[in-house]
Amino acid sequence: MDVTITPSQVAGTTAAPPSKSYTHRAILAGGYSDEVTVRNPLVSADTRATMRAVNAFGGEVIHNTETGTLEITGFDGNPEVPEDVIDCANSGTTIRLATATGALADGSTVLTGDESLRSRPQEPLLLAIDQLAGRAQSTRENGQAPLVVGGPLMGGSAPLPGDVSSQFVTALLFAGAATDAGINIALQNELKSAPYVDITLDVLDAFGISARRTSQGFSVGGRQSYRLRDGAYSVPGDFSSISYLLAAGALAGNESVTVTEAYPGPQGDQAIVTILEEMGASIDWNHETGELTVTAESLSGVEVAVADTPDLLPTLAVLGAAADGTTTLTECEHVRYKETDRVGAMADTLSKMGATVDEYENKLVVHGSESTLQGTTVDGRADHRVIMALSVAALTAAGKTKIKGAEHVDVSFPNFFDVMETLGVALSRSE
């Protein structure tokens, strides 16, 4: 599907979609448990991949469309050897978390995904699993999926680089609780995307699993049982998704845009609120009611290190292109290992729209004052975040912008374009 966006002003109130990161973890923790209800889950292409993984390991995930809940019967810490290959589609979180889960089973698990996923790095996790007495291989021996993993993983200590993906840490903490020995992770360098491990610790704690930071990295004790403390697990709103709504309101609001279900918590991407304030947007955030309101002002450029918040880079690049002055996004090398190289993708697509952008290995500089965005046809690179960020850029461009392959928003925000329409965006869909 292609979406053509006419420059529009936005206003109104909309609810934040449920968090993708929390939903993946709640589904997997439900899989590791006995019986669990997950309220307010994100049901999207990526979280469906994690549901498939839990089913493959012998659990059962049922989406009750009447209550909007997921009813999970878990495999209770003992994943079965899957009957078939697990298709993780486009989801990095799924393949990493399911790879470590597969390493617990007494047999082999085969995992693969789409072309994008099969190009993303997995080697550090495979080496760690080997170190922990499991077996893990890339079929092409290039550190990428398809992967074959076998167990049972005993646990122990493993070194891990911190600058490729925090999902390796998350994967080992989830699986480590079900090993005999537990797992100690020794980080070899500073952890990027660190708040995502805070989300992991938050979900593990809710499921009664004790895991912690150590002076070297992280540690989880073995022989623990996943048992949800409360009757059901409720997923909070997603701040990465919220970032597009706030950016639209900050750049193209004729009145304010209010996002509900925006409660403060461990999500690193809630930094979008302070970054927008620093750029000059007017924001009102009621932490108790979860209402977050933005009113458009003229924005000025900022310097932001995205080490902790990689998923904000596309949104920030667009904000920078529409702001006065220069926006510099630093510590962004790991943002190249996503569904696409998002540093390169934003540099190319925003340049095509008329922005002046300088791309460096670990830095993206957007010269807002030298940029006049023009509507044109851009390729969404089959990447949900690139597509959503470009949709926001299109609101302020001169003329219409056509975004190709826009259906990929189904990865994290399936009704993104419907929500944009309810906020006043004029758009059309075509095949």
Ligand SMILES: O=C(O)C1=C[C@@H](OP(=O)(O)O)[C@@H](O)[C@H](O)C1
């Ligand atoms: O654990 C998670 O839920 C995620 C971690 C981050 O990835 P990396 O840790 O690979 O940077 C983030 O970019 C991704 O969208 C979701």
Ligand SMILES: C=C(OP(=O)(O)O)C(=O)O
């Ligand atoms: C990178 C992302 O997710 P994943 O790593 O799970 O594919 C994302 O949602 O931007």
